[in-house]
Amino acid sequence: DVKVTQSSRYLVKRTGEKVFLECVQDMDHENMFWYRQDPGLGLRLIYFSYDVKMKEKGDIPEGYSVSREKKERFSLILESASTNQTSMYLCASSSGSYTGELFFGEGSRLTVL
Amino acid sequence: QQPVQSPQAVILREGEDAVINCSSSKALYSVHWYRQKHGEAPVFLMILLKGGEQKGHEKISASFNEKKQQSSLYLTASQLSYSGTYFCGTERSGGSNYKLTFGKGTLLTVNP
Numbered sequence: 001d002v003k004v005t006q007s008s009r010y011l012v013k014r015t016g017e018k019v020f021l022e023c024v025q026d027m028d029h030e031n032m033f034w035y036r037q038d039p040g041l042g043l044r045l046i047y048f049s050y051d052v053k054m055k056e057k058g059d060i061p062e063g064y065s066v067s068r069e070k071k072e073r074f075s076l077i078l079e080s081a082s083t084n085q086t087s088m089y090l091c092a093s094s095s096g097s098y099t100g101e102l103f104f105g106e107g108s109r110l111t112v113l
Numbered sequence: 114q115q116p117v118q119s120p121q122a123v124i125l126r127e128g129e130d131a132v133i134n135c136s137s138s139k140a141l142y143s144v145h146w147y148r149q150k151h152g153e154a155p156v157f158l159m160i161l162l163k164g165g166e167q168k169g170h171e172k173i174s175a176s177f178n179e180k181k182q183q184s185s186l187y188l189t190a191s192q193l194s195y196s197g198t199y200f201c202g203t204e205r206s207g208g209s210n211y212k213l214t215f216g217k218g219t220l221l222t223v224n225p
Binding site: 045059106 | 200
């Protein structure tokens, strides 16, 4: 079965802490994505990567960075967490096709106090 | 820029039909549809490509009007399992490859 695994389902962090959200896929997909989901706002794209060490900004990259050192792993980094980054974070992957289906992970719910 | 979905929410009785709309102000290459059940990850339903090719789900259909940059998702003879939030995602023509922008979602509730 296709699988996208996010390392933590629930995290609680303090303002100013550095936060790492990890995502691993086992489908040999070229493309990986980080979305943020907030009630009433839908899914908003933070960053995506179409190849190892390659990354592109999505619609809301401010306050975030990403790392992709290996094909199967895509990390989202909050350098200094703030309360407005409290949210559900969803990782997804897709194959190289321009119109590829996205496979989502279960999500990581981050609370910043 | 997020596509606009309508309605925001709809309540049906089992067996009734529903239509969910998605529109964009930009020229589109494709429209994707996903469904998310409460507490679960979004799941792919369908892709509609510029030029009319359609891929996806057997029991749910959709259309893509390229001139109007609009897509509609049709759910006929709804089942309880159709309940969830439906998202459309759009890829712009001439935009960055792989960049899928989602709408805010439509909450569909199917009651017995």
